[in-house]
Amino acid sequence: MKCLFLDVINGGRPPGPPPLWMMRQAGRYLPEYREVRAKAGSFLGLCGNPELAAEVTLQPIRRFGFDAAIIFSDILTIPIALGHTVVFDEGPKLAPLASVAGLERDPEKWRPILAPVYEALRIAREGLDDDKALLGFAGAPWTLAVYLAGGGNDEQKAARLWAYRDPAGFQQLIALLTEAVAQHLIWQLDAGADAVQLFDSWAGGLPPELFARYVVKPGAAIVEKIRRVKPDAKIIGFPRGATMAGLESYAGTTGVDALSLDPSTDMTWAVQKLGVVLQGNLDPLALVAGGEALRTAVAEILSATQGKPFVFNLGHGILPPTPIEHVHELVKLVRGTV
């Protein structure tokens, strides 16, 4: 069976509607997810249980028929694998890291901690038809550094301050994270992921020089490390909140196959300027709102990307209060079956 998602990621322009999936599609807005989540006991318990993680990965495919499943996991699995303590309590809590010295540098020590992700990928791939793609993912080094330095809130203040005060020490952290992210993505591809997405969720608001040094450069290094062992690996980058110049630089220099765009990006501009496969960028709040706002927003994205290699997605993760009927409506709108 042909896989529409992979056709498009390979640069194809199928005549029909674009492939469709949603960031955080396995999540709290789904009753069947909440049920499994309750059974797992905790968020990290769910991430660490391959059977249950695979199950919630497949739930949105069964319900909505999305073209891609993304493995249920968390970007903070890498800090955990590096030996850092992460607690989830209405969002992640990390003890602020002051130096890279305490982190584990040996990939063989990372692997057993990350193994449930690979096992979940194997189980999920078995449960998916060939026409559905399975995605792996990781947080990008800058975003992981933001969490490690003191949290993702409030303009990434602690990480920026560290980068300004101690550029050499901060670069050591970025370099270690770059290694770990590339390795984790390679292992996910080994385990059956058809493509991987690199989430730089805190890339927004950065001065251009910091964006170049800590977002674009590690992004390029990760792509290069992956392609050294997997020349055909399909990689989607998501430098959320990047400026338009930042997006052009990221698309032009990292080597990613596709770029996921946040809702602030004008899709018409992106189609003209970015020169890679595009993914995005419906405002998750338009999906919460539904109705005319949803119809208008979907129509604009479809019109701007008509005939281009494009994957329909949200511009950020689906929000827990999203009504399920709005997601069904979205599927119909994108597939023209409404």
Next chain:
Amino acid sequence: MKCLFLDVINGGRPPGPPPLWMMRQAGRYLPEYREVRAKAGSFLGLCGNPELAAEVTLQPIRRFGFDAAIIFSDILTIPIALGHTVVFDEGPKLAPLASVAGLERDPEKWRPILAPVYEALRIAREGLDDDKALLGFAGAPWTLAVYLAGGGNDEQKAARLWAYRDPAGFQQLIALLTEAVAQHLIWQLDAGADAVQLFDSWAGGLPPELFARYVVKPGAAIVEKIRRVKPDAKIIGFPRGATMAGLESYAGTTGVDALSLDPSTDMTWAVQKLGVVLQGNLDPLALVAGGEALRTAVAEILSATQGKPFVFNLGHGILPPTPIEHVHELVKLVRGTV
């Protein structure tokens, strides 16, 4: 005496260093501010006391010799004048507004509540030499609507949702806020402000259509309303977090004299593309860090804006943990006396 700040806002290109001030320069990083703040008892008590508000307005001019003073007040004075309850407790707390119906529409009722701002401007203007400019300011309608709808955190979710679900009702709120903001800025100019700045602090991350409708359009309407009664009014816009296309649109269509830029904006690009006087855009975290990071960042901004009509400022408000000696160092770096 010539006023360097006003020369530049009028489009002049003085041969020497640019004029300099800092957003939130009257603030918690200053011991003399903390002393007056303690005397006032509360943040709103300080805003409502013209003598004390004028005093803290002048403090940073006395200490650093900045070229402009900005009146000590808060953008939430307008919601308060419209009859909405605002409580400050480690940041503002507002009861979420669901409809414009409960808000006061009569400017004569707003005026007595806003009067302490105008009195503070009169006192501050008397205390300033002619070579120093005095700035008034207001929050822009979108940013005020974000606070009124449910808080400025977390991507302005409640305001965006309201705008999607009930565009007509939300537009009524924006229209009322546009009236009130324009009126407040006119009254501040009457009271002695030499120029005014319009803070759209939550303009970032918006889909292009919402940015056009709720940031650019009200910005243009405010400029037009002010210029109808004060044709020579000097107006600085600050759509923080706008995309590059958003900045071009804002600069090209609102009629502002100057644009204040956040730290993510490439100043070389801005000088080439924006066609208005520029202000900004040092990362407040580079000022907290000091040292080499501060010297490099200041040198880059000065080099990009050399010979252009430019006001040196931060890209966002100064942060409370900023060491005062770093501000002294900044003044020397900008004025070339280091």
